[in-house]
Amino acid sequence: MLGQIFQLIKKDFTIDFRQGFALTSVFLFAVTTVFMCYKIFGDLQGQAWNAVFWIIFLFAALNAILRSFVQESGGRELYYFSLLNPIAVLLSKIIYNTLFLFVLGTLTFLVMALFTGNSVREIPLFFMTLSLGSMGLSIAFTFVTAIGSKSNNNATLIAILAFPISLGIMLLLIKLSADALGLINDTSLQTDVIMLLAINAVLLGLSIILFPLLWKN
Amino acid sequence: MKQNWYKILAVILMIYIIIAGMLIPIGPGIVGVSHGNSSSIVAGESITLKVNGYNAHYTSGENKAFLAVKVKDDDSRYTIAANNIQVIDDQQMEVTFTIPSTSPFNETKEAGLFIDNELDGFAILPSAVFINPIGKIQDGAKWQRDQALNLHARPGLRFPFRNILIETIRNTHYHVSIWMAMFILLTTAAVYSLLAALKEDPIYDFRASSITSIAFIFGLMGLATGSLWAKYTWGAFWTNDIKLNMTALSMMIYAAYFILRSSIPDEEKRAKVSGIYNVFAFVAMIPLLFVIPRLQDSLHPGNGGNPAFGGEDLDNTLRMVFYPAIIAWTLLGFWIANLYYRFKKLNYKYLFESV
Secondary structure, eight states: OHHHHHHHHHHHHHHHHHSHHHHHHHHHHHHHHHHHHHHHHSSOOHHHHHHHHHHHHHHHHHHHHHHHHHTSOHHHHHHHHHHSOHHHHHHHHHHHHHHHHHHHHHHHHHHHHHHHOOOOSOHHHHHHHHHHHHHHHHHHHHHHHHHHTTSSSHHHHHHHHHHHHHHHHHHHHHHHHHHHTTSSOOTTHHHHHHHHHHHHHHHHHHHHHHHHHHHOO | OGGGHHHHHHHHHHHHHHHHHHHSOBOOEEEEEEESSOSEEETTOEEEEEEEEESOOOSSSOEEEEEEEEOSSSSOEEEEEOSEEEEEETTEEEEEEEOOSSBSOSSOEEEEEEEEETTTEEEEEEEEEEEEOTTOBSOOTTSEESOOOOOOOOOSSOBOOOTTTGGGGGGGGTHHHHHHHHHHHHHHHHHHHHHHHHHOOHHHHHHHHHHHHHHHHHHHHHHHHHHHHHHHHTSSSSOOOHHHHHHHHHHHHHHHHHHHHHTOOOHHHHHHHHHHHHHHHHHHHHIIIIIHHHHSOOSSSSOTTOOSOOTTTSOHHHHHHHHHHHHHHHHHHHHHHHHHHHHHHHHHHHHHHHO
């Protein structure tokens, strides 16, 4: 199964690099949005920095993950079904999307740092938050995309399904990142991190249990 | 008749909670005191407090009044009795205290007011006044320590008096019970959804979706009753309370469930996909409603880590109506859901016969 996961990640990576537009469109989305926010706000600091970063990250993440199941055509899905373990398919998507979102978040952070100066005081805490967030959003969005791809008008529907489910994670992320920015002094930092990990673990476990049901169609 | 027992039980319990919940009076209590200039008194002086009671009978029966100060965190109390009590009417009286010039404590302490009445039993107003001993710490012989106050027992069937809540405490039978019933309904719906996803049978899906619809309506009713309650106790229909926001989020998750259902025309596919989403939504809701609110401050009772049903907020009289109310709302929910389910099933069958 590990071999299957590795091969699938490699396949996704190869496809994304071969069709350069998929990657560049998401990154371009992030960069232009950052630039636009920078022009609107003039100077991005503190609370506004936090809000802008996470909103850009959320929408870019949704755009990026939307591709993961929608791009698979009917024939290719049938081919996977006869060949692969469904859990391997799901885990490969989740891992690939996690890495993708982490790179996307880092890039957004760098572009924002370039335009507005670095407002993050505790870099390690911020990147830990970003990696936990990438993981959480990737798990939630990947599963929701799998559900949404079974319906007719999927792009709109996936957004409707994905936002409420990801909001719980987002609230914790914003709190942790506000701490990293020095906006608040979080006394329950450890609890928040553990809770974020716990939510990620529960969603991951649930996806692994439910995805095989969704897969056999 | 055998299948209808729960409907009969629901109606009987519903009538019971409406009648008992509305007619049982609130126990006697103290709404507040008005003091002349300031709520702080200096040791050695005297103060006259005008006490506003609620459901009290000050004119009948003998009244006693005490000020009680907790000196340490343990339960030892120092008390001082009123030297003059003047009853104005049933709900109002004036009590005068003379604070001894020597005190058993050396910093400003809050004192609770105890009013004891033969008929009503005792009532407490916490932090009624603040006593400033101006640094004179002595043994405080005039204060009486851990004295048996000989308080009268409260009369039998009364809902507890809570200072800000007063009559709105009756909303417990609606707001809280409807939430409880909603959780029970949603849990059942999640089980049916799992069955629908496993067996791809639209019949289970009809069960799950009809129960979820009713649970969603119960959720809206819970929000509406809670909103009204908040207006009369906290002063606004919506506050930035963590529980309210998490609830709004859960409602959005379930609203997305109905949108998902409406976007899949094929019944069997819909049974599977929406069943899977329902289970996912149910599990995603649990941390939002049960874990995150406990970790943050909330205006709701039981904030900061405690469950909401502490001994102080829910007494036995309230339980006598509150527990049947949960059962009644749950049964009523299942009854409506059953009707909706049968409607959906008939619709489905009719669709096949007409083809």
